[in-house]
Amino acid sequence: MSCVNLAAWTQTCSIFNQASSRRSNKTPPFRTLKTLPVSLASQRPRRPVSISAVQTLEENPAPSPTFDFKSYMIQKASTVNQALDAAVSLKDPVKIHESMRYSLLAGGKRVRPVLCLAACDLVGGHESMAMPAACSIEMIHTMSLIHDDLPCMDNDPLRRGKPTNHTIYGEDVAVLAGDALLAYAFEHIAVCTKGVSPARIVRAIAELAKYIGADGLVAGQVVDINSEGRKGLGIEHLEFIHEHKTAALLEAAVVIGAILGGGTDNEVEKLRTFARCIGLLFQVVDDILDLTKSSKELGKTAGKDLVADKLTYPKLLGIEESKKLADKLNKDAQQQLSEFDQEKAAPLIALANYIAYRQN
Numbered sequence: 001m002s003c004v005n006l007a008a009w010t011q012t013c014s015i016f017n018q019a020s021s022r023r024s025n026k027t028p029p030f031r032t033l034k035t036l037p038v039s040l041a042s043q044r045p046r047r048p049v050s051i052s053a054v055q056t057l058e059e060n061p062a063p064s065p066t067f068d069f070k071s072y073m074i075q076k077a078s079t080v081n082q083a084l085d086a087a088v089s090l091k092d093p094v095k096i097h098e099s100m101r102y103s104l105l106a107g108g109k110r111v112r113p114v115l116c117l118a119a120c121d122l123v124g125g126h127e128s129m130a131m132p133a134a135c136s137i138e139m140i141h142t143m144s145l146i147h148d149d150l151p152c153m154d155n156d157p158l159r160r161g162k163p164t165n166h167t168i169y170g171e172d173v174a175v176l177a178g179d180a181l182l183a184y185a186f187e188h189i190a191v192c193t194k195g196v197s198p199a200r201i202v203r204a205i206a207e208l209a210k211y212i213g214a215d216g217l218v219a220g221q222v223v224d225i226n227s228e229g230r231k232g233l234g235i236e237h238l239e240f241i242h243e244h245k246t247a248a249l250l251e252a253a254v255v256i257g258a259i260l261g262g263g264t265d266n267e268v269e270k271l272r273t274f275a276r277c278i279g280l281l282f283q284v285v286d287d288i289l290d291l292t293k294s295s296k297e298l299g300k301t302a303g304k305d306l307v308a309d310k311l312t313y314p315k316l317l318g319i320e321e322s323k324k325l326a327d328k329l330n331k332d333a334q335q336q337l338s339e340f341d342q343e344k345a346a347p348l349i350a351l352a353n354y355i356a357y358r359q360n
Contacts, residue, residue: 073114080110080134080135080138087188088104096176096180099165099173104138107161113138115275116133116137117130118351119271122347125260126195129196129260129261133256135185140208150171186209200260204259207252208252219244219245220241220248223240223245228311230311238311241311247279247282254274255272273336284325334352
């Protein structure tokens, strides 16, 4: 079973460990998934930070933190992979379970489940309290990738450096594998979560359903599809797409981890805002990488957004302004963690930097 690319982690860690620890003074308040875009269009330009980050950050290195992000991620990803392997076993009907496992265990960095576990720990919970939820979130993420890659959607033959699910098992089985992962995700979090009050489990399930439904991930997907080739669309339209399509599941991971870990309402909302920022940050960087990296480097088809004439941050802002925006989102995200125990917040700070400076 594939885990993570150690060379990629090593390169990324050497990059973000030198990132500046400066924070911005204010982050716009977020309330609900639908109504709160991060108002970015009116921001004054700031000093750009290259997403490749190798040269610009090394020019002004800050003291390296003692937190070993590479080891943390490798350990957490390994734990999550073991839990996923155990959760979705190979049984009859064999073909559908093979298809589910093919994509679920295909590797990846496991950013979403690790965010869930880190948020749980930050508010005083134990990893075991959030592990079923972390796995459920990864199941849903995998479902979204399987469906995204279908010919009726992005028609992509490559995912995580491997043939996509439908190219191996056929479109019919791929659709059903995604459906099965989505359904099982809710069963898994409901049945397997231990040491957490029923009220918090129900609250977490409700949050997860909200973030992936017609007011969440699906809303972003639909608006994204309907935006292809359209002219005159602005930054608010793009923010809506990615607050829902990309940020929603990252936000769900952090919020659910905080709820299951016993976080107060105030702590949950601060982490919700943190996650909203890194969710948008993830997409800004993704858009830049799609234009600047090869398919081999990305592990998926590069340049497909340009071919599909999709609305992206570089298309609206240009690459340099998109890099400045990424820098701002990272600072705004980390500002939300300033009132937490900084030692416990170290994984989330490091994850924000990883998302900002990742290379694939």
